[in-house]
Amino acid sequence: MANLGIPLVLVNCLAVYRSCEALLCNCTTAQCERRGFWCETDGACMASMSLIDDQEQHVRTCITRDQLEPPGHPFYCLSAEGLVNIHCCYTDYCNSIDLKLPSVTTQSGPNEGLWPGGTWGLVEVVAVIAGPLLLLCLVLLVGVFVCQHQRRACGHRQRLEVEDPSCDHLYVPNDRSLQDFIYDLSTSGSGSGLPLFVQRTVARTIVLQEVIGKGRFGEVWRGRWRGGDVAVKIFSSREERSWFREAEIYQTIMIRHENILGFIAADNKDNGTWTQLWLVSDHHEYGSLFDYLNRFSVTAEGMIKLAVTAASGLAHLHMEILGTQGKPGIAHRDLKSKNILVKKNCTCAIADLGLAVRHDSVTDTIDIAPNQRVGTKRYMAPEVLDDTINMRHFDSFKCADIYALGLVYWEIARRCNSGGLTGCLFSRVIQPLYSQRCSYLNCCPVLTGILEEYQLPYYDLVPSDPSLEDMKKVVCDQKTRPNISNWWQSHEALRVMGKIMRECWYANGAARLTALRVKKSLSQLSVKEDIKV
Known part of the structure; x- marks a missing residue:
């Protein structure tokens, strides 16, 4: 081994001539032999x-x-290619140290070796350690993304025919009802439907099942959404104004009530030929009150339950709630048994608000819908039929609703089976024997508890599709009202119902009961009869 020592005098002399930033190192290469085995650099000494x-x-x-x-x-010497057990330093002659041979070396290539004995520096070590960890994190992130994507695809993909039951558990968390889930999503807690950005995607995630109703506006379908049933009212393109108006009314702040049909969303869907206008709401399997009364009779308890909940829903519509998040007074204007739904617990929910009007108490104005539809002629109040209603006075519209409510009560009361089994047997066996000899239906049921068949108001006085003139003649000119059976007086509940009907039918609208007064009277009756509503 050559002597690497350099005379101190020579070093001092050289130091005079080198720059202040130059670094002196020991050098064993052939190029350094003439200079006395030392070299000068601006980088590092290497051994x-x-x-x-x-x-x-x-x-x-x-x-x-x-x-x-x-x-x-630096932490890596690029010039050390082909060498192992490398040491770089940055003070004069710091590379004079004697290195030891590493215990393990590789001979597979000039750039390969094991740290610290090979050519791997800190970068390679960090890469070897951190690389697998980063790869593992990447795999986990990809896995999480794929799972979330599959969940969204399962819950929101457009299903055309069959809904995948495996997705049902993703829809409503914690086994809550669909109504609770919708209520939590309702905007600002107002119960006025889902947030608008959610409504715009609803039509693409509902699977239509079957037609459950038809009308002049279009069709009503039962659909599946988020694991539950919903009702989808599909308007024809020519009924766009009605669709927009009804959606607007349903999204009124604070309108949600247990006796008003629960609104979910308004959306439109292009089926390739034309654009369908959808109104999505809660689904009630019993259908309308008209359908329910045609299929079933009701007990006195059931009659009161239907009547008081219908009044409760109408009272909430009519009521104005003051405040920054208040609710304006709303009049229905087309109240009838076909526009009242029967819920699973046999209570009522008022629906079809396409003709409703709202009252702004600050400006004392009424926003009447700009469409050509009118209410159902059979249920029109006298002042509407003879065109004497004050359109600038909001209470006039509420009084017209009360008249229609009285007619609905008459429909319910006719189907009340107050006599239990005896009345049922009489109505099905004895009554048909007398029906051919009776000029009026009322003359036959002489016993308490006679169950009368379902009929629409004024069924015996006007045609099945009456004109305005037909109704005006009966209601305004003749001042006729639906007949109240004498045997109703023998039953407390039917007697009270008859009294309320008469007070809802006054020719003078201002003399009629208010919805809140009707609700309170029926509530008192339910307490007296020990009926839980």
Whole structure:
């Protein structure tokens, strides 16, 4: 091994001529032999030891600044290619140390080796350790993304025919009802439907099942959404104004009430030929009150329950709630048994608000819908039939609703089976024997509890599709009202119902009961009869 020592005097002399930033290093290469085995650099001193033919070979040399990564504070010497057990330092002659041979080396290539004995620096070590961890994190992120994507696709993809039951558990968390889920999503807690950005996607996630109703506006379908049944009212394109108006009324702040049909969303859907206008609401399997009364009779308890909940829903519509998040007074204007739904617990929910009007108490104005529809002629109040209603006075519209409510009560009361089994047997066996000899239906049921067949108001006085003139003649000119059976007087509930009907039918609208007064009277009756509403 050559003597690497340099006379101190020579070193001092050289130091005079080198720049202040130059670094002096020991050098064993052939290029440094003429200079006394030292070199000058602006980078680092390097020492390395390798094993060649079972003999140790030490190499010392200078590394320029541009061969270091990164320059200034490097941790890797690029010029050390082909060498192992490398050591770089940054003080004068710091590479005079003797290195030991690493216990394990590789001979597979000039750039391969094990840290610290191979050519791997800190970058390679960090890469080897951190690489698998980063890869594992990436795999986990991809897995989470795929799972979430599948859940969204399962819950929101457009299903045309069959709904995947495996997705049902994703729809309503914690086994809550669909109504509770919708209520939580309702905007600002107002119960006026889902947020608008959610409504715009509803039509693409509902699976239509079957037609459950038809009308002049279009069709009503039962659909499946988020694991539950919903009702989808599909308007024809020519009924766009009615669709927009009804959606607007349903989204009135604070309108949600247990006895008003629960609104979910208004949306439109292009089926390829034309654009369908959808109104999505709660689904009630019993259908309308008209359908329910045609299929079933009701007990006195059931009659009161239907009547008081219908009045409760109408009272909430009519009522004005003051405040920054208040609710304007709303009049229905088309109240009838076909526009009242029967819920699973045999209570009523008022629906079809397409003709409703709202009252702004601050400006004392009424926003009447700009469409050509009118209410159902059979249920029109006298002042509407003879065109004497004051259209600028909001209470006039509420009084007209009360008249229609009285007719609905008459429909319910006719189907009340107050006599239990005896009345049922009489109505099905004895009554048909007398019906051919009776000029009026009322003359036959002489016993308490006679169950009368369902009929619409004024069924015996006007045609099935009466004109305005037909109704005006009966209601305004003749001042006729639906007949109240004498045997109703023998039953407390029917007697009270008859009294309320008469007070709802006054020719003078201002003399009629209010919805709130009707609700209170029926509530008192339910308490007296020990009926839980």
